[in-house]
Amino acid sequence: xxxxxxxxxxxxxxxxxxxETSSGIPVKEVYGPEDLxxxxxxxxxANPGKYPFTRGIWNNMYRGKLWTRRVFTGLGSTxxxxxxxxxxxxxxxxGLYCFGDTITHQGIDPDHPLARGYAGVSGVSIxxxxxxxxxxxxxxxxxxxxSFNNPSMAAAIVYSAFAxxxxxxxxxxxxxxxxxxxxxxxxxxxxxETNAKPLNLAAKLATDVIEYSIKNTPRWxxxxxxxxxxxxxxxxxxxxxxxxxxxxxxxxxxxINRGHDIDEFAPRVNVFGCACDIDFFEExxxxxxxxxxxxxxxxxxxxxxxxxxxxxxxSVHTSGNSLTVQQPVNNVARVTLESLACVLGGLQSFDPxxxxxxxxxxxxxxALTSLNIHNILAYESRVASxxxxxxxxxxxxxxxxxMEEEMSKVIKKIDDMGGAIKATESGWIGSEMEHExxxxxxxxxxxxxxxVGMNEFVVSKEEEVPIEVGRDRPLEEQMATxxxxxxxxxxxxxxxxKKKAKNALDNLREExxxxxxxxxxxxxxxxxxxxxxxGEILGVIREANGASYDPYKVLEYSL
Amino acid sequence: MESSGRKxxxxxxxxxxxxxxxxxxxxxxxxxxxxxxxxxxGKFNTPEHIVNTAIEEDADVIALSYLNDHLYxxxxxxxxxxxxxxxxxDICVMAGGRIIEEDRPKLRELGITxxxxxxxxxxxxxxxxxxxxxxxxxxxx
Numbered sequence: 001x002x003x004x005x006x007x008x009x010x011x012x013x014x015x016x017x018x019x020e021t022s023s024g025i026p027v028k029e030v031y032g033p034e035d036l037x038x039x040x041x042x043x044x045x046a047n048p049g050k051y052p053f054t055r056g057i058w059n060n061m062y063r064g065k066l067w068t069r070r071v072f073t074g075l076g077s078t079x080x081x082x083x084x085x086x087x088x089x090x091x092x093x094x095g096l097y098c099f100g101d102t103i104t105h106q107g108i109d110p111d112h113p114l115a116r117g118y119a120g121v122s123g124v125s126i127x128x129x130x131x132x133x134x135x136x137x138x139x140x141x142x143x144x145x146x147s148f149n150n151p152s153m154a155a156a157i158v159y160s161a162f163a164x165x166x167x168x169x170x171x172x173x174x175x176x177x178x179x180x181x182x183x184x185x186x187x188x189x190x191x192x193e194t195n196a197k198p199l200n201l202a203a204k205l206a207t208d209v210i211e212y213s214i215k216n217t218p219r220w221x222x223x224x225x226x227x228x229x230x231x232x233x234x235x236x237x238x239x240x241x242x243x244x245x246x247x248x249x250x251x252x253x254x255x256i257n258r259g260h261d262i263d264e265f266a267p268r269v270n271v272f273g274c275a276c277d278i279d280f281f282e283e284x285x286x287x288x289x290x291x292x293x294x295x296x297x298x299x300x301x302x303x304x305x306x307x308x309x310x311x312x313x314x315s316v317h318t319s320g321n322s323l324t325v326q327q328p329v330n331n332v333a334r335v336t337l338e339s340l341a342c343v344l345g346g347l348q349s350f351d352p353x354x355x356x357x358x359x360x361x362x363x364x365x366x367a368l369t370s371l372n373i374h375n376i377l378a379y380e381s382r383v384a385s386x387x388x389x390x391x392x393x394x395x396x397x398x399x400x401x402x403m404e405e406e407m408s409k410v411i412k413k414i415d416d417m418g419g420a421i422k423a424t425e426s427g428w429i430g431s432e433m434e435h436e437x438x439x440x441x442x443x444x445x446x447x448x449x450x451x452v453g454m455n456e457f458v459v460s461k462e463e464e465v466p467i468e469v470g471r472d473r474p475l476e477e478q479m480a481t482x483x484x485x486x487x488x489x490x491x492x493x494x495x496x497x498k499k500k501a502k503n504a505l506d507n508l509r510e511e512x513x514x515x516x517x518x519x520x521x522x523x524x525x526x527x528x529x530x531x532x533x534x535g536e537i538l539g540v541i542r543e544a545n546g547a548s549y550d551p552y553k554v555l556e557y558s559l
Numbered sequence: 560m561e562s563s564g565r566k567x568x569x570x571x572x573x574x575x576x577x578x579x580x581x582x583x584x585x586x587x588x589x590x591x592x593x594x595x596x597x598x599x600x601g602k603f604n605t606p607e608h609i610v611n612t613a614i615e616e617d618a619d620v621i622a623l624s625y626l627n628d629h630l631y632x633x634x635x636x637x638x639x640x641x642x643x644x645x646x647x648x649d650i651c652v653m654a655g656g657r658i659i660e661e662d663r664p665k666l667r668e669l670g671i672t673x674x675x676x677x678x679x680x681x682x683x684x685x686x687x688x689x690x691x692x693x694x695x696x697x698x699x700x
Contacts, residue, residue, distance in 0.1 A: 441585040472629045
């Protein structure tokens with residue numbers, strides 16, 4: 001007999017209230033053949049491995065090669081990171097990931113006054129050539145790909161250090177593979193804008209890396225624009241891809257202006273580092289649509305003839321913003337869902353976020369869990385067996401079309417503004433992102449977006465099942481780590497052959513003042529070999545281009 | 560919210576080199592919507608700059624945010640000390656972001672309040688600011 005004292009489900013008749021995707025594209029209750037009207041299979045979709053690559057860039061997709069299975073790494077000293085690399089390689093990782101610390105992103109050295117406490121914090125400090133020796137000690141670079149997450153102008157120095165190291169170690173440079181983020185424009189609205197300015201100089205240096213790399217490290221991807229950070233700072237799925245493509249056009253144009261043929265470099269500048277958020281179908285369609293937009297752009301706008309120029313490689317770090325600090329174990333479910341979208345979306349590589357990302361850098365345990373999400377999807381679930389299994393779905397194809405249309409509109413708009421640098425300098429892209437960010441946060445607060453454990457289905461602290469999460473090192477330890485690094489760099493500065501370092505930097509300075517057509521990578525490599533540091537190298541390049549030596553205007557050139 | 564003929568004035572800032580500014584961007588929007596005046600400094604500030612701005616602007620509140628690492632335990636106390644040094648200890652200092660539990664007693668001792676985490680409702684922040692400013696700075700009953 002029903003009574004008031006018995007517990008009843010108050011959600012028994014709940015219905016799904018979603019009527020649009022995360023980026024605001026309306027979705028119907030049901031899709032049918034009428035939604036595919038006007039689609040020409042061979043032209044618009046085509047088989048996997050065929051232009052416009054909607055269904056993926058290889059004909060047999062994961063039967064040919066599984067996606068590269070990476071896990072976020074970059075912690076403490078270069079030696080700590082090296083140790084984690086070896087651990088992950090032993091557990092089945094097929095690629096390495098290197099996240100720079102805060103000051104590496106900022107392009108300042110550990111002994112800069114503002115760097116105090118930051119060296120080796122939330123990433124690894126890369127300052128000089130020796131760091132590459134320490135990072136990759138005992139690891140064969142010809143047999144593993146390395147992905148560097150260095151977005152700012154500092155990327156040019158990190159790449160130069162990597163190239164110099166690989167060359168000096170006697171590696172066959174044609175066998176070195178991996179990527180470097182190396183895209184500073186997006187930083188203006190997402191992270192470390194201080195080291196993205198002057199924007200034209202930053203874009204020039206990034207282009208130098210592209211130009212040097214296609215010739216000397218031909219399997220390397222010298223730019224992998226950071227769609228991820230733009231998404232995490234507000235850009236919705238459509239904007240994320242559209243802004244990134246518009247930004248890439250800046251580099252394509254620069255390479256063309258330097259006299260390179262589109263087919264000479266396009267096959268190497270076609271990797272995007274994206275986010276994958278919780279809106280499962282929208283994310284899958286985002287990947288499919290972006291490949292199509294890119295392919296058409298290369299062929300129709302830039303006249304690419306090679307099929308390889310039209311292939312867009314997609315890599316992902318699953319969205320950190322989608323995770324919660326409450327009940328971190330729930331994040332395993334979120335990350336798995338997002339990772340599945342990556343596989344069904346036909347990605348080339350991704351790294352599932354750690355369930356404790358909201359706390360700190362992954363623990364060994366959360367890193368292993370992330371790696372096993374890969375392993376479960378790749379080896380246990382059978383989801384990787386068929387290429388683009390969702391193709392032909394009325395909903396998927398219709399949403400892919402709609403997203404392509406929306407992305408193209410945004411790209412056209414930026415084009416009309418004079419390109420991504422102009423649209424950045426005018427503040428347009430930044431304000432579009434801020435608008436979306438505020439909208440999203442409002443929807444979370446108004447519970448129009450449900451986040452389990454955060455704004456709905458909340459449990460008290462006492463009810464939470466304790467789980468090990470990454471913890472900050474205590475302040476004293478953080479300061480000590482940073483101080484140790486600061487001392488190392490100071491010592492290197494004192495003991496190096498000063499004259500040699502000065503000569504190398506003088507040569508670099510002279511060349512850096514000559515403008516666009518003078519590629520600085522060889523002289524950056526020479527400066528690194530002469531034990532010049534990240535801050536010094538960037539400093540002289542900045543000065544030669546009319547900017548202050550130190551982006552924070554604290555230090556002056558002292559060699 | 561208005562008292563003594565003016566709006567509550569809040570300096571919103573992140574000290575140091577932390578770049579996680581989603582929270583402060585949204586918070587500034589919310590505070591403006593709630594009728595407060597916001598001086599938005601965003602990320603990459605020295606404690607000196609934050610304090611000088613607050614004094615020049617005659618702000619009621621400094622709202623600090625930090626997520627990246629542990630250095631807030633240096634920056635936050637520095638802000639309080641500098642305020643005292645300059646005889647402006649009556650400006651309320653509030654903190655949010657990823658401030659771990661064990662650090663809070665020490666910060667509370669310095670007079671810092673708030674400690675709103677990554678997903679705290681902004682409504683609570685608005686209310687906290689209003690109440691604290693009335694009580695501590697405007698000395699209203």
